[in-house]
Amino acid sequence: MLIVTPSISIPDSELIERFTRADGPGGQHVNRTESAVELRFDVASSPSLPEEVRERLMARRDRRMTDAGVLVIQARRFRDQARNRDDARERLAEIIHAATIVAKKRVATRPTRASKERRLAGKAQRGETKRTRSRDWSRD
Numbered sequence: 001m002l003i004v005t006p007s008i009s010i011p012d013s014e015l016i017e018r019f020t021r022a023d024g025p026g027g028q029h030v031n032r033t034e035s036a037v038e039l040r041f042d043v044a045s046s047p048s049l050p051e052e053v054r055e056r057l058m059a060r061r062d063r064r065m066t067d068a069g070v071l072v073i074q075a076r077r078f079r080d081q082a083r084n085r086d087d088a089r090e091r092l093a094e095i096i097h098a099a100t101i102v103a104k105k106r107v108a109t110r111p112t113r114a115s116k117e118r119r120l121a122g123k124a125q126r127g128e129t130k131r132t133r134s135r136d137w138s139r140d
Helices: 028-032 051-059 081-100 113-133
Strands: 015-020 036-042 070-075
Touching: 015 081, 036 081, 051 081, 070 081
Parallel strands: none
Antiparallel strands: 015 036, 036 070
């Protein structure tokens, strides 16, 4: 059971784990053990997620989300399988927890008169600098 928040928990039956050989240093050990973990969680059809959390997860533009709505997390940071498994589960919990937080609506504001004047003064200054850089070719 993966506990994300007090109200959201995901049973192990909804998580699909696949173990593969990790790349990177490790000598013969890396060629013999399947320590990398690929964790798959079907966001689109999970009964454990509230509807609004599912919509926020699906709306995220995340390269780890497949077109079918499956979130794929690969963990190969550590050399042993148990630590990679825990790492993948923690990362999944963080992603789901981030989707529980509702983003604040942006309040549209208008620029102040002083900020407009500062912007125009800066533009005039840059234009003047560029004008002084140019050379008068008609005198030669």
